[in-house]
Amino acid sequence: MSPHPRRHGFTILELLLAGAILSVMLAALGALFAGTSRAYSTNEAVSADISQLRGAIQSLRHDVGLAGYCGVTADCPALADPLSIEIAATGAPCRAIEGLHLMYVEDRFTGGASATRTVSFRLTGGQLERRQDAGAFVAIADGIHGFDFCGYRARSDADGALRFTRPDPGDLLSVELRLRYQRAGSIDTERFAVAAPNTP
16 A cells, blocks of 8 residues: 555646636627627627618608609699708709708698698708708708719600709609718718609
8 A cells, every 4th residue: 555645636737737628718798799799899880870871861762752842632722832952052863952942832741721831852961961940950850071063864865864954844854862871991982762742
């Protein structure tokens, strides 16, 4: 029988090795978690930007589509210029919008009475803003780097070409607009047509 009984346990070297392996595994898990969190935050920010952009485009389509609408009554008030677009004087294919103004008669939610509405859009400090009547401008989209007018489309143009001169009364088919916006560290563009069925 041996004078010193054998003890069961880990040596210092084994404990150091196990600690090193555990540290490497924890570092790998931490890096994986950090990467996943960054990807989630980026996706969330991109989704919010796109949702905001879609809301702005929907607002433009809705309001420009109503420009010139005069209600169903026979005695519509005269709308002097139901769609007015102020653009920067440049020769670019799409020109910066300094202001987009429109008018229509609201008779849908007024309890039988009609009211003339004026709506304006502008780009200020990276925000696309909307104002109704004499109210204050309200931001409807952030991170907007450009609000541009790309041209009118006329019903009489067989080739569907864009033009910067306003078509004759009754000939305006649509207005083509472009938004340049920040998304995930780069500038993207969204170009879209807005029908103008009521605009003379």
